[in-house]
Amino acid sequence: MPDTRATIIDQPLIVLHPDDSVGIARHEIAAGTALQGGLVVASRVPAGHKVALKPHAAGDKILRYGQIIGFASAPIAVGAHVHEHNLGLGEFTRDHAIGADRQSPAPHLTGRGFLGYRRPDGRVGTRNYVGILTTVNCSAHVALSVARAFERNEMAGYDPLAEFPNVDGVVALTHKTGCGMSAGEPLQLLRRTLEGYARHPNFSHVIVLGLGCEVNQVGGLFDGGNPALRRLTIQGEGGARKTIARAVEDIRAILAEPNAVNREWVPASELKVALICGGSDSYSGITANPALGAASDLVVRHGGTVILSETPETFGAEHLLTRRAATQAVGERLVDRIRWWESYAAAHGVSLNANPTPGNKAGGLTTIIEKSLGAIAKAGRTNLEQVIEYAEPATMRGLVFMDGPGYDPVQVTGQIASGANVVAFTTGRGSVFGSKPVPTVKLATNSPMYRHMADDMDINCGTILDGEESVADCGKRIFDRLLATAGGHRSKSEEQDFGAPEFAPWVIGPVI
Amino acid sequence: MPDTRATIIDQPLIVLHPDDSVGIARHEIAAGTALQGGLVVASRVPAGHKVALKPHAAGDKILRYGQIIGFASAPIAVGAHVHEHNLGLGEFTRDHAIGADRQSPAPHLTGRGFLGYRRPDGRVGTRNYVGILTTVNCSAHVALSVARAFERNEMAGYDPLAEFPNVDGVVALTHKTGCGMSAGEPLQLLRRTLEGYARHPNFSHVIVLGLGCEVNQVGGLFDGGNPALRRLTIQGEGGARKTIARAVEDIRAILAEPNAVNREWVPASELKVALICGGSDSYSGITANPALGAASDLVVRHGGTVILSETPETFGAEHLLTRRAATQAVGERLVDRIRWWESYAAAHGVSLNANPTPGNKAGGLTTIIEKSLGAIAKAGRTNLEQVIEYAEPATMRGLVFMDGPGYDPVQVTGQIASGANVVAFTTGRGSVFGSKPVPTVKLATNSPMYRHMADDMDINCGTILDGEESVADCGKRIFDRLLATAGGHRSKSEEQDFGAPEFAPWVIGPVI
Ligand SMILES: [Ca+2]
Ligand SMILES: [Ca+2]
Ligand SMILES: [Ca+2]
Ligand SMILES: [Ca+2]
Ligand SMILES: [Ca+2]
Structure with a gap:
């Protein structure tokens, strides 16, 4: 396996995580193309599709975002196109396997922090x-x-x-x-x-x-x-x-x-980051979301909290999260919320089916897990420490899942109610979302949109697609910006005073 | 039957409509109290309860708001207390009897009008x-x-x-x-x-x-x-x-x-009045609502339109409206909307049951018809000319029913979308509702609240309770104010710039 971190720059393949066994074609790659590190692409691979970075025996896990997206259904050679013909899920999605992928957390890193408002009872604010x-x-x-x-x-x-x-x-x-x-x-x-x-x-x-x-x-x-x-x-x-x-x-x-209140230095463990994607495009799962995932892992490594949500976008792939549940109860609570959505959606005659569509497949997504990971990638790879209902307090550190809809203003309103003190929002089409009293940082998935909407975008993750930056480096840059924003650096949406009309509590019952 | 219009002032009984066969006790009346016109109250009558204004044989219609609230279940003498012991509905609510109470409309009155904005295509606005x-x-x-x-x-x-x-x-x-x-x-x-x-x-x-x-x-x-x-x-x-x-x-x-656009005189037939009650109290059905009903009848007599709504408050008493339906199709459309609400409420586990509660009965309301009439009284007594769904254009003149919930901002938003150009809002507890681009006139049901919230109330209908004015006279005063408001007189809510946050389209589906 090539050293993806060293070779990504200017290469036709994007490697979303150092552990990955497949790379993503930045653009169409012709059959026989030789890449740095000795990898030769065996057949034509369309943009957004997967190429094997290492040989797989039949039954081997296939990793994207550092996570299982399925298993080789046939032997796969280095450089082979990986898609429906050689990648399947088998029984994977039928078993929640709570805690199967649970990790022993590394000791927290220290030393990073931001200038926050420490309230008399110890809570830390990022705005006043x-x-x-x-x-x-x-x-x-x-x-x-x-x-x-x-x-x-x-x-x-x-x-x-x-x-x-x-x-x-x-x-x-x-x-x-x-x-x-x-x-x-x-x-x-x-x-x-x-x-x-x-x-x-x-x-x-x-x-x-x-x-x-x-x-x-x-x-x-x-x-x-x-x-x-x-x-x-x-x-x-x-x-x-x-x-x-x-x-x-x-x-x-x-x-x-x-x-009369002044900012004072607090450790990065006081960060509580709401994660959200809105106005997504086909680059969201390749650039901004995995880069935000790398930043999320850094937040958690420093003892902080990230709050993932958007239950309907997890639907059918909740196994991705239950396998990382820190306890049995946490895993079961997530399954409960999925069941709630099933019955809520059924009562309203709405479908939550997220199986890859023909269009998804043409774009290179093979399994439902892979599709859902495009959204879940924002949360990185750490254990799932807590599952809360909409607007319940996030009391655990690490990765917290808050149940709620995927609609941007409603989701962020719940995350802020849960205690988020900075919002990281990835967007491909170009959202102009902002929030109060918590700042929102917006991450563009592609450079043309970043430039077109420069007044509204805080960070360009299109650099990954452009071959200028690795996912990990972009993640570090996001982490730095989250700390700076928490410490008072004004985001683009704050400069324009966004955030009051976007307050939108979730309405689940009928108007009578 | 006494001449109620002449004798109401300073009397213990309120007569809500000239045709009524019962009056409402303004306050508790002692047994044996003799009233002007020769009526003697036979037994103690609590405040808000009914007293017979004329003799009824068993089976006779009993009229309140000029409309049937039930039938005498025993002979009733003039001056008798009318309640559960001698008033019942029989089979009345089991039969929609579409058109049974349809009237031949009188020719429209002319001569009244307001200064409106006539748009190039003929539509008439009340604001610009x-x-x-x-x-x-x-x-x-x-x-x-x-x-x-x-x-x-x-x-x-x-x-x-x-x-x-x-x-x-x-x-x-x-x-x-x-x-x-x-x-x-x-x-x-x-x-x-x-x-x-x-x-x-x-x-x-x-x-x-x-x-x-x-x-x-x-x-x-x-x-x-x-x-x-x-x-x-x-x-x-x-x-x-x-x-x-x-x-x-x-x-x-x-x-x-x-x-550059100027107001010009247009006839009162260009009025389209949205009718609504919000923050109701026990006086709503005795003062402001029937007074607004008298005004509604004047609007319709002049060829204008009134838009009633609040389907959940009609529930179980839709017969009140179907009996006045101008055509079979209009009556059936109302029944269809009632059916829609039944299934919508059932799917959400919500009850729309409006049967008089023990508290309602203690307050003097005997039948579901009588209770619903408290809200429906706002629309007067004319034929039901059209039933529209929420926000559909009201294209007929006369009384139009718009389906929708009773929640004030959502209801008025639909009525304005349907074309209402002035809003008449009755309130007992004290609403501070306003709307844009259409002015809202607020009618207080009682004098203490009118005085307490003088900055927000446009008209005091508590005068009826106070014995200072008849329902009909209050209705004329409301009609005059609706014309003045349509012509540019600023309402209390307009003076305070209310109306933008109150825009609230009805959300009937789930947030996902
Ligand atoms: Ca619950
Ligand atoms: Ca979303
Ligand atoms: Ca419909
Ligand atoms: Ca109402
Ligand atoms: Ca203004």
Whole structure:
């Protein structure tokens, strides 16, 4: 097997992980092409397809992203095209094999860190906002009006926070629900989401605004959250105007407090990274996702946390994660969530079937495992330490899986509620997503899009496709940027003040 | 039967409609109390309960809101308490009896009208906004940023629309959906809603902003809408900043056009009133709702349209509407929608059961019909001319029923998409709802709340409870205010700039 780390640059094959037994054709490779390290490509290989980097006997594991994507169904020589004719899954996906691929974790690395906000109770924030949350859509306009009183107006040259440079802003996060809903799981899920935001360390103070008669009552919510939490209802205060005036006054009265807080060095183990891909393209699984996976492995090596989600994109390939489950209970909890999605999807007449389509196969994806790994690659290769439901607190370090849909704003809202303090978002088509109070870093899968949307992209992972960088080196660069962003470096979406409209709690029940 | 219109003032009984055979006790009435007109209350009657205004033989119809709420199950003397012991439904609710209570409409009244915006194709608007719509949450921040460029900042003393006094504003209506959804009915419903806004006559021009890769593609949407409709995608323009700049420039370039449009007199038949109650209390069915019903009858008498909705609140009492259906097909379409809700609710494990609860009965409501009439009373007594699905165009004049949930922002969003040009919103607890581009007028059911939330309430219907005004007189006052509002009188919610966050298209499918 060639030294992939040394030979990747300027080669026709991309090697996604040092352990891989196949490489990916960067572009179409002609039959007989000789590569550095002595590998000769035996037959024509289309772009995105796999080439064997080592000989496989029938039954041997085939590794991509450093993980099993199937088994050789026939002997495979070095340089051979690997696809449906010589790669199969056998019984692999019928057995969750909880913990079968569990690893003994290496001791954590130390020394890397960032300048964070350490709150009095020890929680570490990466930003320093005052938050305004709402119980219901009926208080959304009031909440936004309060936030507006603290907004800079560049055209007017007006900055109401000029005296409070350490305060990142006053942000109102509003939503469309909170009433016209049933009081069971849909309501609990909304309350859990709001509670996660109310206690988020990126908020120094939080005000919660309700109407008064909504299903999602402000009473009983938000106990044990951030200090100086205030709760107001519009009906209690005597209308919108009085509520706005009261909340603005309350916030003005405390602004000196968050302004007095300073960043201090904290270890990289305080990183909690939300992983997400949105607007994916055929390069996502070759460039940005595996590069983010390399960064995820670095985060975990340093004792930090990465939060994977997007259950529907794991569907049918949950074995990838159950095999790495740190305990039996963790593996079983993931299987439970997959079962929940099966019945939820069936009740709504929606299909979650992720089997590779003919188009996927033409693009070089052979098995469902390989397809799902394109998304899961973001999480690297470490053990699965915890499975949580949407917006539940991520309390374990290492890789955590949060159940939830794949729709970007809904997913990230849950991850932030779970405690994520930086968001890493890969995109191929070009998303302009941003989040508050947690910064989002966007990773482009290809250089043309990176250049076309330069105002919105933070990191170009198209360098891997261009032959300028290995996956591992790109991963290091991402890790560095995550630390810098956690420490205050403003992301492209922050420069443009994205993040409030993208707050989108998951709605699972009917509107009535 | 006493002349209720003459005797209501300062009497212990409220008569909700001139045809009614029962009156409602404004407060508890002692046995033997003699009222004007010779009526003597036979036994103690609790507040909110019914007293017979005329003698009923067993089997006689009992009328409240001018409509059947059941039949005398025993002979009832004038002045008797009417409740479960002498009022029943029999087989009434088992038969839709389509058209059984259909009336021959009187000729329309003329002469009343308002100053509206007549668009080149004849549609009549009540406001003159430039609209920014989004296909997906991913373009929400960009849309809001474009609108912000045209917003007045009072604290900074800055008004970018100062030169365009005839333009009511540039409003961005954003939402949380548009992707992570299946492409069947949920998507069609969203597209229908957006199309309804895109062609709404309260917009002079509309810009539609998309991301590019969303499920809800901008292509194919919004054909045949307002003139000078523009469509931009962020991916097409090369990112958020460029898209904002382009849209701001596009809007600046056309602002002189809507500013040149003037209001002109149009007949009251151009009114299309969305009817809604939210934050209801025990007075809703006694004061504001029947008063709005009287106003609705005036709107229809003048050839205008009222749009009733809130299907779940009709559930089990759809007979109230099918009996007034103008055609067999209209009645059947309503029954179809009720069936849809039955299966939708069952699939989600949600109950729509509206049978009077013990609490309802203690408050004086005897039958399910009577309870549902509390909400349906808003629509008056005219024939049901059309049943439409959520956000479908209301093309008939008179009473139109739009299927949809009862949750305020979702309901009104559908009604505006259907073409409503003014919203009449009754509230007992005190809603602070507002809408754009269509003004919302809020009607308080009781005087204490009206005074407590004076900044937010437009009309006090508590006057009926206070004995200061009849239902019919309050209805005339509402009708006058609807015309004035349509003609430019700013409602309380408009004074406070409500209405953009309240845009909430109905989401019926799962987030995936
Ligand atoms: Ca659960
Ligand atoms: Ca995704
Ligand atoms: Ca505004
Ligand atoms: Ca339909
Ligand atoms: Ca309602």
